[in-house]
Amino acid sequence: MKLPAIPKLGPTVWGIAAFLVVGAIAAPWIPIYPLTILIGLLVFAALAYSMNFITGLTGYVSFGQVVFMGTGAYAWGYVVGTFRWHPIGGVLVGAAVGALLALGLGAVTLRFRGVYFAIATLVMPLAAVDIILVTPALGGGQGIILNLGFEPLSWFYTIWVILAIEIGLTYWVTHGRIGYGLRAIKGDEDAAKTLGIDAARLKLFVFCFSGLFTGAAGAVNAWTLSGVFPNDAFALLFSLQMLAMVVIGGMGTLLGPLLGAVVVYIPHTYFLTVVVGAEFIVIGILIAIIALVIPEGIVGALRRHIPALRRILE
């Protein structure tokens, strides 16, 4: 029997690439308001892909994911505000801090499984807020307010590059040896170990990616707000939205986080201008429906029910 060829670069990759390239070319001609919406969508997508690394691929639910977003934002605000760094330099620092924090926290918390990991991560942003509030160098309760000006195209291309790298890495991870190791861990961690998989190292590896990109996205988000504020930067809401995006789109898939970002971000912006808070009702109902009807998310459900899409959707 011949092994079915592993599609080198399938339609999903080309589709995502086309979306990104068209966006990059069109950006200078997009009117301001839709452009800011698009920037927000890309930030959400970057967050979704970073959550996908840990929760989508290993099944470890990272409830405290926002801690990397918040520390990325603060690292950005600190070097831009105090050292007058260029904001893009600040984004790189935010990414590095996110990755290092994930390395440190992951080394401890990834030893816990299931709900214990979720709880262990959940307390991290709560602790971070308390630390920030008593740290004058980071603005304490006031936060860091910068006067950077309105530069949507800089924001757009920065988050665009981050997202493109992130999707590329997701492809590399999901299609390579590491992806099989991670799927094995997600399936049965003990069995994975007895087949030679260094589960602790592999989990920490993807958790660092996750922290890196969450930190970078948090930094860009702070840049668009021209400041960082303690309670907003570490809001549990972001963790929940990240989880919602991955679950709705399809855990561990290549396209899922992008679809999830669209489904979560559109009500998010729409209801901000209509009834604040109503987005949670919409997202909550969506998640309930998805959990009941299609627990594998949009991508998984499409693959299961429409055989023609199986070779196309990843």
Place this chain on the structure above:
Amino acid sequence: MTMVLSVAEVRKDFGGVHALRGVSLSVAEGRIVGLIGPNGSGKTTLLNVIAGVEKPTAGTVTLDGRRIDRLPAHRVVELGIAKTHQIPKPFLGLTTRDNVGVAVLYGSRQDRDVARAFDEANWVLRLVGLERHAETLAANLTVQDRKRLELARVIATGSRILLLDEVFAGLSPDELREAMGLFTRLQKEIGFGALVVEHVMRAVLTLSDRVIVIDEGRKIAEGPPQQVVRQPAVIEAYLGREAARAAT
């Protein structure tokens, strides 16, 4: 060089329970050693200690003279020793081929080439007779096929010494005959050594070159299969003192 696994005076306590009280044995590549004993005698614990899943309280496990008893499970597999699970633990959400492919990609080969690994996985699937189910999700396999998958995965790791935990249990007489035939063929083809924990006496006595009997964490007998099962200590461990007296 022929690989030799040695277990020396291994003890394992779980709190106040002494699961193993000093067991020694050795398995060489190419040889089949049967490990039998009543329920709760410590067989599975011993396999777990060798596989690095449990750390021994005392004693040593060595592979070609090198200590492996402090290594984590994944390192033990890399060195060429792999264990099946008494209750099969397939990755339910993956296909049968992916289950085996994972074992090739990691295991002792650590082959980084995915395409080549899956060629290898196809070969193993054919070898154990699971090629019809290559695309089937492991969740949809029958119990018998899950046991085959356990065997396929340890073979796919490229291990030279297999630790098989009741791979013949729960099979009908026909299935058992088939499974034993399969095992013999595989062993001839690959030449692995194995430590076989088994309750199905017919399988142990037919397949093993040597049999070790443990009871309450101690080795009570060792030797050629037919000879060992006639020893009074063994009959006593299984059937009680009366039966042992009656038999001799």
